[in-house]
Amino acid sequence: MKITIQKAKLNCQINNAAHRTLDITAEQLVVRRGQAFLLTLEMSQPFTKGNPLSITVVTGSHPSETRGTRSVFGNPCPMWSSDVRAVWTYEIHSSSVLQRGSVTLAVTPAADAPVGKYFMSGNTGGGKDVSLGSLVVLFNPWCSEDWIYLADEQERQEYVMNEHGVIYTGASHYIQSMNWDYGQFEENMVDICLKLLDINPKHKRDAADDVSARCNPIYVSRVVSAMINCNGDRGVLLGRWDGDYSDGFRPSHWTGSADILSRWYQSDCHPVIYGQCWVFAAVMCTVLRFFGIPCRVVTNFDSAHDTDKSLTIDTFYGDDGVLPKGAKDSIWNFHVWVEAWMKRPDLKKDGSYDGWQVLDPTPQEISHHESGDVFCCGPAPVAAILQGHVNMKYDIPFVFSEVNADCVTWLVSADGSKKKIQCDTRRVGEQISTKSVGSNARNNITHLYKNSEGSFKERAAYKQAVNRMNSEEEVCEPDMGKGGQPEVKMMFQEERKPQSGQDILLALNLHSEDCVDRTLSIHVNIQAMRYTGIPAKTIQTYPQDKKLQRGKVYGKYMLDCDSLKVSAVAKDKQSPEHIYMAEMDIVLQDPPISISVLGQARQYREMTVEVVFENPVNETLRNCYLTISGSGLLRNSIEQRFQEVLPGSRVQTRITLTPYKSGLRTLLADFDCSAFKDIKGSCTIDVKPYTGYFF
Template sequence: MEPLQVDVVHFYPKENAEPHNTLKFEAVNDENPTTTIVRRGQPFNGVVRFTRPYDDNDDIVQLVFTLGDKPSMDTQGSMYLKYDSVPDIHSWSAKLLDVQENTLSFVVSTPVTLPVGCWTLRVVTRQKSSPARQIYDFEQDIYILFNPWNPDDQTYMEDKSLLQEYVENDVGKVWVGPIKTTRGKPWFYGQFDAVVLPACMFMLDRADIPFHQRGDPVKMTRTISRIVNSNDDAGVLVGRWDGEYEDGTAPSEWTGSVEILAQYLETQQEVPYGQCWVFAGVVTTVCRALGIPSRVVSNLVSAHDANSSLTVDKYYTETMEELEFDPNNPQGADSIWNYHVWNDVWMARPDLPPGYGGWQAIDATPQETSSGMYQCGPAPLEAIKQGVIGVGHDVEFMLASVNADLMRWRQDPDAETGYSMVDTNNYHIGRMILTKKPFVFDPLGDEDRQDIIGEYKHREGSASERMALMNGVRYSERAKRYYAVTSSLTNDLTFKLRDIDTVSIGNEFRVTVDIDNTSSEGRNIKAALTATSVFYNGVRADIVKKVEGKIFVGPNQHEEISVLVQAEEYLPKLVEYCNMKISAMAIVDETKQSWADDDDFQILKPNILIKFNEDLIIGQPSTIVLSLVNPLERTLTGCEFRVTSSGIAGRTLRLAAADVAPRETLITELPVQPNKLGKINFVATFKSTELKDINGAASAEVFEG
């Protein structure tokens, strides 16, 4: 007799998906699914049918699973189908369950440390009585993913209910905007879309991470932080912050990650353009698809410490004009971003001393290189919180992002270093650190906002917070020098820049400084007030208005200086996201006391309203109504909506809309046909020539017909 010849191999994609928590993947829900998606360290069932009956005494059946093209001990599993096979969490095994003539059913167990990816299977058959072999290559994809449900997996999360949010939820929010007007921007992660796992495999191959390292979440998340930006290795997204996006998609127009990953996979080219929350949205999609629990994190008022001093330094001339560069760091100045978005990923850290497992920060936005490449993390939140900058990776950079002190320096010919300190602000950096609250989605409001600042740092100003920062300073010679300088000038005047809370687009606003003279002598003050439009990463765009003048404040008197900014002055100079910076500086003639402060706020824009005129019935055409009020005294032209949902065919729909007269309402109807039962989410963006970065979201229930 010849060796057994394989007729069919089948892995029950849908039946295996249920216990493996992979049932949401579109690929296993096809009419006749050909892709199997399972999790490591957990058995899955299969069946093989041969062209002749199986003879237990003479036939040998071997299964060989392989990852990548150069199999090694870690990337190949080879086992014989046997009745007495015993599963073990550290090795491959295949147990024969049942034989029906020519059909064998079996169960495969995989090691819990297995590299994740798309595995191939070869079935080798021979007979004890002859060396002749028969080889059958199974043509279908078998994805084996991380298993955060399994206590032996490094990504295991003890509170398994949270995995519904951090692995299985395919829609979320990213908090964007300055501290006073930050709002949740809805984002469609879409990690179960058929295009996502193939795109992840393409990314990992392009990043050149060796196959045997793909089971280690530390190495995998560090690689993901590098390959989602295009800086080193033709990764997914090109970052751009200057407002010039004509040859690509403006970052504010994206509604989710699927379109980006689909374009990357299809063109095999970097996708233009991303900014921090777009990078973070794609990272979440990739991590959740692979089975690594992940969340998007927004740090409001985020420091970029360019010279590892654990401070953010601003420099002024003798007359308190702000310098645009850092005289002590020719490579680049420190900067403060209105907000910055990165990711937390969850894992144990067997590579570090105990206590550093749990959430780890990774950042895919290219700011500084780490080990020669634009990558950042995973940095344990616990190490960031305690200021332990000696553990890997990039804890020092993340500590500065959330907790650096802001120091202002003025050119001073009498000072030893050439600069004297104006003031230091311990409270400015890292005001709130926001993520989406598990199990809640609030399309229009902020009920789903969770402040996790306590996981990143101790309460501002508390002894523990100062100690954690000083702990970091202790390890850095440069930081020690910065923190050793304290100002010894006479400060008998107090200055306060008034907060600007909310300004709707088209309305005026006023910049005001209150001055109190607590001394018994009058003081002459030179002061300057400036309103500037800025990009969200702190880069200035255009001065909208600047006033300079002198003011006398009598002994024990209060004075104020202010400037009014009209809509027609700022509208032509606004840049994307409509962020404004107001700056004030002053110098006292008699005592040379100097002061400076600035504040960021955002000119607010309307939201898109999404309504449903009737119940949504599966498979039946329906319409959704999008509406938007034009807040300007001018017509909006070149209007376009983008709508994304997991429950409609075509994923992302684009829709041109008519021009909108000043202060009028734009109403557009969009035909849709729901293809999923239950709750579905819609995420929309709107742009026009005059007004961009408008968002909206809604949830709806789809019923049986």
């Protein structure tokens, strides 16, 4: 009698635990390529190792062995042609009970198999294949044959497994940290992330080629970069920077990626409104970590936006020190992107460009490529950026400018004439930061992008970049007076740390570097700025040194802005050609929110947290909203509304929740009101695992 397959068992609990995907689901088989999983088949009669048994796996709508999207393997061993890709294998596992017809196979997906959803079938020799179920295959940073292999276990835990992170914002001398909930292991992430791949424009143009290319993390990361923004496709987020968010959510509202991705998926892939750079980057980090690609969110302070690929940023000021709107180039207070870890054999076989790659999903500039023009950026090897190798793939000139462009400052007179007053080779690309491995400490990784500012190696890399771009731009040399130093030094100095709702006190210090007496005409200007370096409003202009006024002067402008720019232009009355300038970006510190846990936190057990916010300003806060979220703690965010909070009084509320995942979890709070927008607070909660009973 012929042996037939009666039943298949996918062993989801055991396999997902072994493949580190159990946090995603125990109901669906999710495995990592290059690593075996156990498949148990119940046969109609006893089975021997010599009996025929072949397994077929397919992915996509046009499965093909030559494309790596179909594999047939087993006994008898197929005779594969030389052009067959992504060959799977199996061995009969020692746990099999063959005399009872129970056959357990250790099935190993190819280490270069395309990621995505597969369907399995089996055949015991002749007749129709029997369906064995489906599985999802991910990249495997634990497999040395995988292009995204990462050797260090602590780094794998941080850059693949950690569902929580820290994103840095503010300014280079006002670095602020913001907790973010990536939530890549929330159960609906399987459907969401696979959907994101399936609706990308490349899939619609050529589905067979797109699915086949998913074996390559370079390709997948590039697709994800394009799909996080909705420019030119049905991507996740719509960006907006003009301050008007009345028909959606302010970018600063978000505290995690899962809510954004779920809204996109549940709305039939209509974009979520709105996002800005840190939101785009954080959502991309979630998707890449889900697929198994090690990645981290990186912030570059004083980040240049070079629109003409000249590797030089031109900034223009009026006679009064006012920064005009509409300049093509700009320097952002900060810009946030993603680094992903992968090999780059497409650039050089010796591994010179392997390792961290910059990927930027914020839709700034179009990336030109033979497969089409899309709003994505990267992957750009950090090693190439360091060396000024800007002629490599992908988009390296743009990223190089972000971290190491030279900055030229011009003064535009009333008659339209321009005078170069400053050339700065050090301003752009400061305090490049990411979260440390295993802690929330900030890790300064500027040295990975460029050598010490002004050093021979740094200037050599810049000159090489200019040469490789065939740029006609002159290499910037700082304008100096006699002896190689500016004749007059001007610098703003804080007299105390700036806080929202409180006075800001600054002093403008001037110092002559020589023995010449000078009479200076000084204009001090204050502008409300967006973090992208674009002025929103000129608040005040002073013809002399003067302290900034109380919060009532700037407060109404800061609801939709991120910082204040204070600039001063000084002209030597005796020598009008001598012009000096100083500027300073001021980021106001938000008042704190405190979150405390009342009692012990245990999985599947109800617990209580207390949130407290005190009104620090001398005005009543109205339209107050408190939003609480946290993956593993709350499946949906909780929102509470408070009509008003009087001056000096406090909001104090208790919230009940039931954690559904154990381990260290982060609870996030967002407080929004008439005077402050999206004040953040967070608390780390150690959730004890479920034991079947409670004390």
